[in-house]
Amino acid sequence: MEPQRRAGAPGAQVIVISGPSGVGKDTIINELRRRPVGQTFHYVVTCTTRPPRTGEMNGVHYHFQSRESFDALNAAGELLEAATVHDRSYGTPRDEVRGALARGQDALCKIDVQGARSLRKVIPEALLIFVAPPSPEALAERLAGRGTETADELVTRARNAITEMERAQEYDYLVLNETGYPEEAAAQVEKIVLAERAKHPERRISV
Numbered sequence: 001m002e003p004q005r006r007a008g009a010p011g012a013q014v015i016v017i018s019g020p021s022g023v024g025k026d027t028i029i030n031e032l033r034r035r036p037v038g039q040t041f042h043y044v045v046t047c048t049t050r051p052p053r054t055g056e057m058n059g060v061h062y063h064f065q066s067r068e069s070f071d072a073l074n075a076a077g078e079l080l081e082a083a084t085v086h087d088r089s090y091g092t093p094r095d096e097v098r099g100a101l102a103r104g105q106d107a108l109c110k111i112d113v114q115g116a117r118s119l120r121k122v123i124p125e126a127l128l129i130f131v132a133p134p135s136p137e138a139l140a141e142r143l144a145g146r147g148t149e150t151a152d153e154l155v156t157r158a159r160n161a162i163t164e165m166e167r168a169q170e171y172d173y174l175v176l177n178e179t180g181y182p183e184e185a186a187a188q189v190e191k192i193v194l195a196e197r198a199k200h201p202e203r204r205i206s207v
Helices: 025-033 068-073 094-102 113-121 136-146 151-166 182-199
Strands: 016-020 081-086 088-093 109-112 126-132 173-176
Touching: 016 113, 025 109, 068 088, 068 126, 081 094, 081 113, 088 094, 088 113, 088 136, 094 109, 113 126, 126 136, 126 182, 136 151, 173 182
Parallel strands: 016 109, 016 126, 126 173
Antiparallel strands: 081 088
8 A cells, every 4th residue: 555645845856767787877876976966866775685795785775675574665655666677676765755855855766667667657757867878789898897797697687788778768868878978978967857957846746
């Protein structure tokens, strides 16, 4: 059952950034953090059932959950969306988004295409931005360069990337992340966010 919705402050947005694994979403988000507009965002921490990677901290990179606790949150309506990606579950915590909007902050969510489609159904006003690589070959090089996936996982992610790219048309905007120029992609995202903010200064999003 969905909890009772609450309206956020006027003008506060829900921003979704998606794209295939290895496209550079985290790099763009880190670049946004250094920009004036990005310093006003609340960066939503996703819940996940996957184990932490080396250097990842609970509550900072993800809220790491057992399968039981994740399913309980989802059943209680405390996740705005939940999706299974590469055999692991991910979900966006309602309280984080709701709290950001109440404070007048834009809530920035990094979500896969499956989750973004679900979130759009719950929050039709959400601003969806898809980050694309310059080419499939460039994406494969970035994935291999991370060194965090096995050979089988790389094949799976490459296959899934094709499906994800086909869903880019469902998004409001597409941003190309050229290799070596994440600051340019971040600048495009910043421009989009400011333009959308100017269009809807009095809109209140209920979550």
